[in-house]
Amino acid sequence: MAESVKEGRDKKTEDIRKTGFWFLAFTYAKGKWRLFCAVLVLAFVFWFVFYLGGVPPESYGYAYLLAVFFLLLFLGWDFIRYRKKHMELLDIYDRINVELKGLPKADSLLESDYQAVLGRLYACNKEVISLEDARKKDMTDYYTLWAHQIKTPITALNLLIQAQEGGGKAELSQQLIKIERYVEMVLQYLRMENMSSDLRLREVKVKKLVNAAVKKDRTIFIHRKISLNLQDMENTVLTDEKWLVFVIEQILSNSLKYTDTGGSISVYMLEGEENTLVIEDNGMGIKEEDLPRIFENGFTGYNGRMEKKSTGIGLYLCRQILDKLGHSISVSSVPGRGTKVMIDMSRREYVEI
Structure with missing residues (x-):
């Protein structure tokens, strides 16, 4: 059972590492769909207002180009942070049986909450493992003592x-x-x-x-x-x-x-x-x-x-x-x-x- 879990975990980690740039770009864009929708809605609202106000397309077209340029700069910077955080989490995933340290800095209250839940779960899991190890040690010590003591009547x-x-x-x-x-x-x-x-x-x-x-x-x-x-x-x-x-x-x-x-x-x-x-x-x-x-x-x-x-x-x-x-x-x-x-x-x- 333990072997199959370990193999499954290792395979999942290997699959994630093979995803590459385009997969990360896709998942990033998928996570930002609300932002893209909001930008499109705002662009339409501004266009409609400018249209009703009789503003020439050349005037607000330049503003649109500047806005798109700075939006792309922001998205590029944000994607680099996204990829870095993804790799940091993968590193933690590889060593989570040993320790849970070095989590990326939370960017929001929800991320802080998730990290708190994860930390609590990790602490509880360590406690359960410690109790199980102690129980197994007690059982091993008992049966080892029994096996040695029974050799006397056997002799x-x-x-x-x-x-x-x-x-x-x-x-x-x-x-x-x-x-x-x-x-x-x-x-x-x-x-x-x-x-x-x-x-x-x-x-x-x-x-x-x-x-x-x-x-x-x-x-x-x-x-x-x-x-x-x-x-x-x-x-x-x-x-x-x-x-x-x-x-x-x-x-x-x-x-x-x-x-x-x-x-x-x-x-x-x-x-x-x-x-x-x-x-x-x-x-x-x-x-x-x-x-x-x-x-x-x-x-x-x-x-x-x-x-x-x-x-x-x-x-x-x-x-x-x-x-x-x-x-x-x-x-x-x-x-x-x-x-x-x-x-x-x-x-x-x-x-x-």
């Missing part, structure tokens, strides 16, 4: 499970891994808004990233007998290790979620594309009509609704994070045959969200 549960004997140990471990992943998702969701201040870009081997992501899911791979095929990944990429590992974890989690017991997941570099990592499974796949929307916040799709396993946040987070890292992600899938996720880790222009 305790993990120790209890490891000490337990019996057939349900593996299943309990899997469920605990899911809880840990959801807690991590909450933390990353909260951090994402200020992600740029947390980025630490450096050269890192793709193999190291993948191994770190796979490590968390090893229990699930073993328990569900899902084979993991890791191919040669000695490539080095410039990225933020922590954030990219989180993305790979989310994609692996989705693959495990929708791959049946005994299935397989392959992780490899795309042939001919040294910076594109592929995570491919032979799970249930994604319906064609769902593919365009899988990166939307809260979208679960057919599989998520049927299996009741999806939060609709994971892939949304992946897309947002990769955009900020300057990477990209794409997905292809065939229902009943599997899904292929491709992460292009080559650096492109940073995208502000």
Whole structure:
């Protein structure tokens, strides 16, 4: 929503700047139509009076020429002021999110009133934004504290499970891994808004990233007998290790979620594309009509609704994070045959969200 508003505002500003002299002249003349009408009426009245008084046309014609000359001088001077004020207002339009200063001097009481209304609206808007920022900060602080505090009982549960004997140990471990992943998702969701201040870009081997992501899911791979095929990944990429590992974890989690017991997941570099990592499974796949929307916040799709396993946040987070890292992600899938996720880790222009 915020992006569409910003794009619309930028487009409008660009369109206004493209208008040029003739558009400004037209809008100026349009705003002065009452003055032009008054001048024509007065010219007619004077002509009628002179005509009735028997004044020769040569006498008042010269007066008309002088009047038109000085009127054109006045209109030229007034148009220059009009254009200058227009450009000053455009400059304020460009920076109105930051400050509202430097408004052109009002030429009338009505302009002063409009500026007072605008100033009041700007002050109210700043107050609303400040209150909203404070509310968001309180919420972020609370959930961050919650996410950190809940790690203590999770660690305790993990120790209890490891000490337990019996057939349900593996299943309990899997469920605990899911809880840990959801807690991590909450933390990353909260951090994402200020992600740029947390980025630490450096050269890192793709193999190291993948191994770190796979490590968390090893229990699930073993328990569900899902084979993991890791191919040669000695490539080095410039990225933020922590954030990219989180993305790979989310994609692996989705693959495990929708791959049946005994299935397989392959992780490899795309042939001919040294910076594109592929995570491919032979799970249930994604319906064609769902593919365009899988990166939307809260979208679960057919599989998520049927299996009741999806939060609709994971892939949304992946897309947002990769955009900020300057990477990209794409997905292809065939229902009943599997899904292929491709992460292009080559650096492109940073995208502000």
